[in-house]
Amino acid sequence: MQFVLADPGLHWRDALFLLEGAGHTLWVTAVSGLFGTLLGIALGWMRFSSGVLRIITAPYIDVVRSVPLIIQLVLANSFLSLAGVGFDTFWLCVMVLSSSMAVVTSEVVRAGLASVPQTFRRSARSLGMGKLQEFVFISAPLAVRTSFAAWVGLLLGLAKDSALVSVVGYVEYMKSSQILITRTNEALLLLLGVGIFYFVICYPVSRYSARLERRMAL
Amino acid sequence: MFGYVFYWSLVWDAMPQLMAGAWLTLQIAVLSMFIGTVIGLGLALLRQKGRGTPLRLASAWVELARNTPVLFQIYMMYFGLGSLGIQISSYSAVLIALSFNNAGYLAEIFRGGLAAIHRQQLSAARSLGLSPLQGYLHVIFPQLLRIVFFGYVTQAVWALLNTSLGMLVGLQELSGAAQAAQSVTFRSFEFFFITALIYYALAKFMELGARVVFRRWLRV
Numbered sequence: 001m002q003f004v005l006a007d008p009g010l011h012w013r014d015a016l017f018l019l020e021g022a023g024h025t026l027w028v029t030a031v032s033g034l035f036g037t038l039l040g041i042a043l044g045w046m047r048f049s050s051g052v053l054r055i056i057t058a059p060y061i062d063v064v065r066s067v068p069l070i071i072q073l074v075l076a077n078s079f080l081s082l083a084g085v086g087f088d089t090f091w092l093c094v095m096v097l098s099s100s101m102a103v104v105t106s107e108v109v110r111a112g113l114a115s116v117p118q119t120f121r122r123s124a125r126s127l128g129m130g131k132l133q134e135f136v137f138i139s140a141p142l143a144v145r146t147s148f149a150a151w152v153g154l155l156l157g158l159a160k161d162s163a164l165v166s167v168v169g170y171v172e173y174m175k176s177s178q179i180l181i182t183r184t185n186e187a188l189l190l191l192l193g194v195g196i197f198y199f200v201i202c203y204p205v206s207r208y209s210a211r212l213e214r215r216m217a218l
Numbered sequence: 219m220f221g222y223v224f225y226w227s228l229v230w231d232a233m234p235q236l237m238a239g240a241w242l243t244l245q246i247a248v249l250s251m252f253i254g255t256v257i258g259l260g261l262a263l264l265r266q267k268g269r270g271t272p273l274r275l276a277s278a279w280v281e282l283a284r285n286t287p288v289l290f291q292i293y294m295m296y297f298g299l300g301s302l303g304i305q306i307s308s309y310s311a312v313l314i315a316l317s318f319n320n321a322g323y324l325a326e327i328f329r330g331g332l333a334a335i336h337r338q339q340l341s342a343a344r345s346l347g348l349s350p351l352q353g354y355l356h357v358i359f360p361q362l363l364r365i366v367f368f369g370y371v372t373q374a375v376w377a378l379l380n381t382s383l384g385m386l387v388g389l390q391e392l393s394g395a396a397q398a399a400q401s402v403t404f405r406s407f408e409f410f411f412i413t414a415l416i417y418y419a420l421a422k423f424m425e426l427g428a429r430v431v432f433r434r435w436l437r438v
Binding site for chain 1: 281282284285286287288290380385421
């Protein structure tokens with residue numbers, strides 16, 4: 001006997017399923033963007049201010065940038081399962097995505113801090129500011145000016161990279177479209193939906209950040 | 219916590235498959251970078267000098283390539299074209315999609331580099347009797363590649379890492395080969411750990427290769 005789905009075509013209720021996937025994409029991007037940025041700022045500052053820390057953290061950064069994200073996800077997944085640690089899929093994805101976000105952010109932060117002229121730093125210190133005060137009131141605001149646009153680019157990269165998390169079973173927009181493609185065979189229509197979804201998010205933001213970059217140029 | 223026995227020997231047994239996969243990965247990465255560079259140079263020039271429809275097409279290419287996930291681009295080539303009745307192999311689908319993607323990113327990198335080259339360089343070349351093509355080949359492009367060197371190397375490594383998405387359309391490149399090999403034994407950690415090491419080595423190789431090529435041919 002052959003099993004046949006009653007009605008495999010697209011329905012309006014599938015829109016709800018896609019919407020849920022879209023929500024997952026945005027949510028996983030937002031959470032890993034937040035953690036990744038905070039970690040990246042810390043990492044970037046450490047790497048900027050101490051030569052020893054720069055050498056210690058260099059291998060980590062090198063490895064994360066030279067191994068594909070898919071492999072990192074699969075590896076983290078199978079490592080946790082063989083270690084016997086039960087882990088929610090969502091947090092697994094957040095962990096891997098924010099680690100990669102932290103690494104790229106740290107480089108941007110480091111470059112931003114390096115763009116602050118040494119004389120500014122010295123003047124702040126000679127005015128009696130502590131190291132932390134100098135960072136908060138002098139270096140950080142200037143570094144934000146030069147690296148904000150690049151950071152926005154990284155965030156968009158993260159949103160696009162989040163399309164890969166389905167390999168460990170988290171159903172975000174790409175995966176939910178793929179599930180529907182398998183059932184309905186409407187590959188082109190659903191894929192166009194995917195393209196428009198990402199394009200509508202990324203294009204305006206990247207245009208905005210390019211404009212901001214021109215305006216903020218020192 | 220670790221009641222787990224590692225079986226690395228299974229990975230060594232599958233090494234020939236992994237190496238064949240690594241070769242395919244390297245091949246796609248290098249080819250897609252080469253095609254991407256040629257098209258990217260064209261797109262960058264079109265965006266700098268072109269007007270009307272060609273300019274709009276070039277801009278659309280760059281924006282589409284940069285603002286959608288690579289995975290989407292690969293799916294579009296594989297499943298999207300498939301549903302239009304155009305069947306291409308997963309190898310060509312990945313190669314075309316990655317070339318498309320590389321061309322878009324490289325065009326943006328080259329645009330930044332072109333902006334840094336003085337406009338009169340080309341006029342000077344023309345006044346010395348070089349044709350426009352010669353002017354670009356012998357005067358503009360060598361300087362351009364020198365300026366964008368670091369961005370170019372980053373993109374080359376990026377292209378290498380992106381080939382791993384071939385796994386999702388059933389291509390037996392390094393990730394796909396590892397996936398196939400581990401599905402026989404279910405030793406996914408061992409397989410993907412070795413795969414990660416191979417990717418690391420390939421990325422370093424790609425970086426070194428780009429450096430050597432630039433040194434040799436462009437005397438950067």
